[in-house]
Amino acid sequence: MSRPVLVVERLAKTYAVGFLRKKVHAVVDVSLSVEPGEIFGLLGPNGAGKTTTLKVLMGLVRPSAGRVELLGQPVGSLEAKRRLGYLPESPYFYDYLTGRELLVFMAKLFGLPRREARRRADALLEQVGLAQAADLALRRYSKGMLQRVGVAQALVNDPELVILDEPMTGLDPLGRKDLRELIASLRQAGKTVLLSSHILSDVELLADRVAILVRGRSVDVGPLPELLDARTLSTELVLTGASAELLAAIAELGHTVRRSGDRVQVTVTGSDAPDALVDLCRKHGASIAEVAPRKESLEDVVVKRVRAEGEQRERAEAAR
Amino acid sequence: MIGRILTIGLNTFREAIRNKILYSLLFFAVLVIVGSLAFGALSVHEEVRLTTDLGLAGMSLFSILIAIFVGVNLVYKELERKTIYSLIPKPIHRYQFVVGKFLGMVLTLGVQVAIMGAVLQLVLLLQDAELSGALYRMMALIFLEVIVVTAVAVLFSSFSTPFLSGLFTLGIFLIGRSVPDLRRISRKLKSPAAALLLDGVARVVPNLRLFYATGSDAGGGHVTVHGLFPDWSYVASAGGYALLCVAIALMLASLFFSRRDFI
Ligand SMILES: Nc1ncnc2c1ncn2[C@@H]1O[C@H](COP(=O)(O)OP(=O)(O)O)[C@@H](O)[C@H]1O
Numbered sequence: 001m002s003r004p005v006l007v008v009e010r011l012a013k014t015y016a017v018g019f020l021r022k023k024v025h026a027v028v029d030v031s032l033s034v035e036p037g038e039i040f041g042l043l044g045p046n047g048a049g050k051t052t053t054l055k056v057l058m059g060l061v062r063p064s065a066g067r068v069e070l071l072g073q074p075v076g077s078l079e080a081k082r083r084l085g086y087l088p089e090s091p092y093f094y095d096y097l098t099g100r101e102l103l104v105f106m107a108k109l110f111g112l113p114r115r116e117a118r119r120r121a122d123a124l125l126e127q128v129g130l131a132q133a134a135d136l137a138l139r140r141y142s143k144g145m146l147q148r149v150g151v152a153q154a155l156v157n158d159p160e161l162v163i164l165d166e167p168m169t170g171l172d173p174l175g176r177k178d179l180r181e182l183i184a185s186l187r188q189a190g191k192t193v194l195l196s197s198h199i200l201s202d203v204e205l206l207a208d209r210v211a212i213l214v215r216g217r218s219v220d221v222g223p224l225p226e227l228l229d230a231r232t233l234s235t236e237l238v239l240t241g242a243s244a245e246l247l248a249a250i251a252e253l254g255h256t257v258r259r260s261g262d263r264v265q266v267t268v269t270g271s272d273a274p275d276a277l278v279d280l281c282r283k284h285g286a287s288i289a290e291v292a293p294r295k296e297s298l299e300d301v302v303v304k305r306v307r308a309e310g311e312q313r314e315r316a317e318a319a320r
Numbered sequence: 321m322i323g324r325i326l327t328i329g330l331n332t333f334r335e336a337i338r339n340k341i342l343y344s345l346l347f348f349a350v351l352v353i354v355g356s357l358a359f360g361a362l363s364v365h366e367e368v369r370l371t372t373d374l375g376l377a378g379m380s381l382f383s384i385l386i387a388i389f390v391g392v393n394l395v396y397k398e399l400e401r402k403t404i405y406s407l408i409p410k411p412i413h414r415y416q417f418v419v420g421k422f423l424g425m426v427l428t429l430g431v432q433v434a435i436m437g438a439v440l441q442l443v444l445l446l447q448d449a450e451l452s453g454a455l456y457r458m459m460a461l462i463f464l465e466v467i468v469v470t471a472v473a474v475l476f477s478s479f480s481t482p483f484l485s486g487l488f489t490l491g492i493f494l495i496g497r498s499v500p501d502l503r504r505i506s507r508k509l510k511s512p513a514a515a516l517l518l519d520g521v522a523r524v525v526p527n528l529r530l531f532y533a534t535g536s537d538a539g540g541g542h543v544t545v546h547g548l549f550p551d552w553s554y555v556a557s558a559g560g561y562a563l564l565c566v567a568i569a570l571m572l573a574s575l576f577f578s579r580r581d582f583i
């Protein structure tokens with residue numbers, strides 16, 4: 001296996017807040033490593049510590065404990081900074097600049113000469129769909145446009161490693177689709193991408209591996225299929241033309257029944273195929289409009305983890 | 321390395337010239353300088369003298385106030401608006417950010433001082449005054465003082481809130497202008513502890529009186545722009561002193577800046 005692009009080992013970050021220096025444990029214990037060429041998702045509910053973890057990686061805040069390595073370098077090394085791109089959460093840029101001016105400025109910070117910086121800026125504006133707004137002051141950009149220009153500035157140096165903090169927020173469905181395609185094209189080009197999100201479906205479609213963060217801890221790290229239970233949790237059937245007699249029989253079997261107009265939705269829990277129910281429906285002359293097995297989703301995993309974490313804490317508190 | 325500092329500096333300059341507040345401050349300063357013409361006209365025999373004194377005083381005061389405003393604001397805004405989040409991960413050192421910001425401010429203030437100076441000259445020409453070399457040397461000294469005050473403002477805003485930074489910088493300016501007085505008083509004090517304290521303050525705070533030379537005892541005897549005034553070699557050595565103050569302030573600012581969390 002090749003050397004990881006990014007390593008985070010037992011990272012912790014505690015903020016001291018306010019006049020009384022009250023301690024806030026933003027990150028408690030996070031470990032993960034990202035391999036070259038993969039898309040890695042950092043998942044977790046709001047306040048889980050995703051942004052703080054990424055800020056430590058970017059050298060914006062200093063870790064309280066743990067080890068962090070980026071592209072084989074310690075945090076803050078210029079060598080590593082030259083080869084990475086970063087989109088902050090809810091980004092805000094110099095609002096007195098136009099989109100093009102911002103990108104030219106950023107490109108010059110990477111040492112690109114003026115002419116090349118301009119060319120790069122125009123290409124990126126085109127790529128993120130902002131060519132029309134190139135000469136508009138950023139003050140007049142919408143949230144989604146800022147997000148797009150933020151992605152563009154993260155790519156200005158053609159980085160090997162791209163780190164995106166909640167890149168989908170503020171984007172409309174079309175914007176999300178565009179960004180998904182852009183991230184997929186980064187993978188095609190051999191780049192490594194680390195992106196965070198609290199919206200699991202955004203990551204589900206893209207990420208090769210994910211880390212799930214709950215209350216400052218990385219509770220699960222791995223490929224998505226391994227983190228998700230492959231078994232069918234339940235099966236949903238939609239029936240039409242069900243008689244009252246049939247519904248009574250189904251209720252007797254202990255299945256959940258919901259009706260809306262002529263359609264009846266039945267949920268069969270467990271991993272077994274609902275053969276018995278299907279036979280029953282046939283016998284009563286009802287037709288089966290839909291059969292949908294439901295597997296564990298990322299949502300379920302996070303909810304389970306949050307709950308387990310809470311229970312563990314309660315137990316610990318009760319023991320004290 | 322220099323290239324990145326200049327990139328940040330030029331961007332800071334661009335921010336300043338696109339800022340409407342700065343134009344209104346400059347407009348006000350120009351108004352005061354032009355107003356000194358009216359005051360000059362009030363005194364029948366000494367009109368040029370009065371216009372010069374008032375004009376220079378107004379120019380100095382306003383450019384110092386603008387320096388404090390710019391110095392405190394342009395650093396704070398980066399933090400408050402979180403524009404620094406996308407800057408720090410770029411391949412720059414934090415000291416390059418501090419120095420670049422500072423140079424951009426100096427460029428901005430240089431343009432402002434030049435405009436004020438040009439207006440003052442125009443006003444004096446309207447009064448048929450003869451422009452002396454002393455006037456230009458005094459203007460150069462005003463600019464040097466502005467540079468030092470800006471560096472002090474950057475230093476304070478590297479670790480403090482804008483309001484406190486502004487207050488502290490104003491305090492340093494007022495004390496700095498009174499350094500010779502502090503020295504004199506400390507020699508007369510009865511209590512040795514108080515004398516030591518006052519003398520210590522006078523040593524730590526930059527001696528800004530060196531820059532506002534007219535009407536002081538700079539370079540030996542009493543000097544004024546209307547008569548005897550120090551030559552360019554004095555301005556050059558004042559420049560050396562300013563450079564030293566700036567270097568110390570920016571070094572400390574970079575140190576504070578490189579240790580802080582951007583939260
Ligand atoms: N600057 C800060 N000062 C104090 N607490 C903070 C700060 N930033 C984040 N936190 C706290 O740290 C925790 C993690 O925040 P964050 O890393 O932003 O989570 P996420 O990005 O996963 O939503 C939250 O409880 C948050 O309130």
Ligand SMILES: [Mg+2]
Pocket residue numbers: 047050051052089166
């Ligand atoms: Mg976040």
